[in-house]
Amino acid sequence: MPSSQFFRFVVVGGIAFFVDAGLLLLTTEWFGLIPEIGRIISFCGAVTTTWYLNRTFTFATVSRPTLREFASYVLAMSFGLAVNYAVFVALIRLNETAGAYPVIALVPATLAGMVINFLFSRRILGSGQDTEK
Template sequence: MRSELIVQMLRFGAVGGVGFVVDGGLLWLLISLDFNPYLARALSFPVAVVVTWALNRNWTFRATRDASKEGQFRRYFGVQLIGSMANYLTYSAIIGLFGTASLTIFLGFSLGSFFGALMNFFGARHVAFRA
């Protein structure tokens, strides 16, 4: 059981890295197109959720693949919404306090992603992809 948890954490982290790139890449693209940074973040995050759900379903938590895709996605999306609140509140607080310079936006994005990821792993493991 312990080694399974470690493998899942490592895989979840790798999938999170893909999500980070998808989310961050779209965020920077939208900002470069003069989108408001708050709106850009609100648009980039759901795209990353869909990508990470598919990867986590088929790799990280593949033992539960036989469960209803729709049910898993609804639960995963719910878990992600809770994690995204911590993520977005951290992001908004950082840029609200320190401005919208590129480095500040990146710091807010990075810290928000870290706090959200902690919540999301345990929610994914125990709620979305439960056996």
């Protein structure tokens, strides 16, 4: 795994983290949803962001985006979400501070799913491509 590719993946992840955190705050603070539901909505925004940025920036995929590719990507990211979501829910339920401020739980949850997501992203978006830019 080329280090520059991983660096780009981390940059995209950072951008997606802000999308994720912003949507989590919006859904929980403004719309009053419970964090577990807000987190599912925020993940959808984050995964769409990462799909687009990873295919154009991290893995430099030049093919036209397809619904099939997006569906494969979302399915693959769902494995990372399972880890991410489990850590998130555990933290908000077991830690009073994280329960009161769910964005705090988002940090370790995001890190927990990052490696899994990189491996799946690379397989789906980076297969057959010159991965070193």
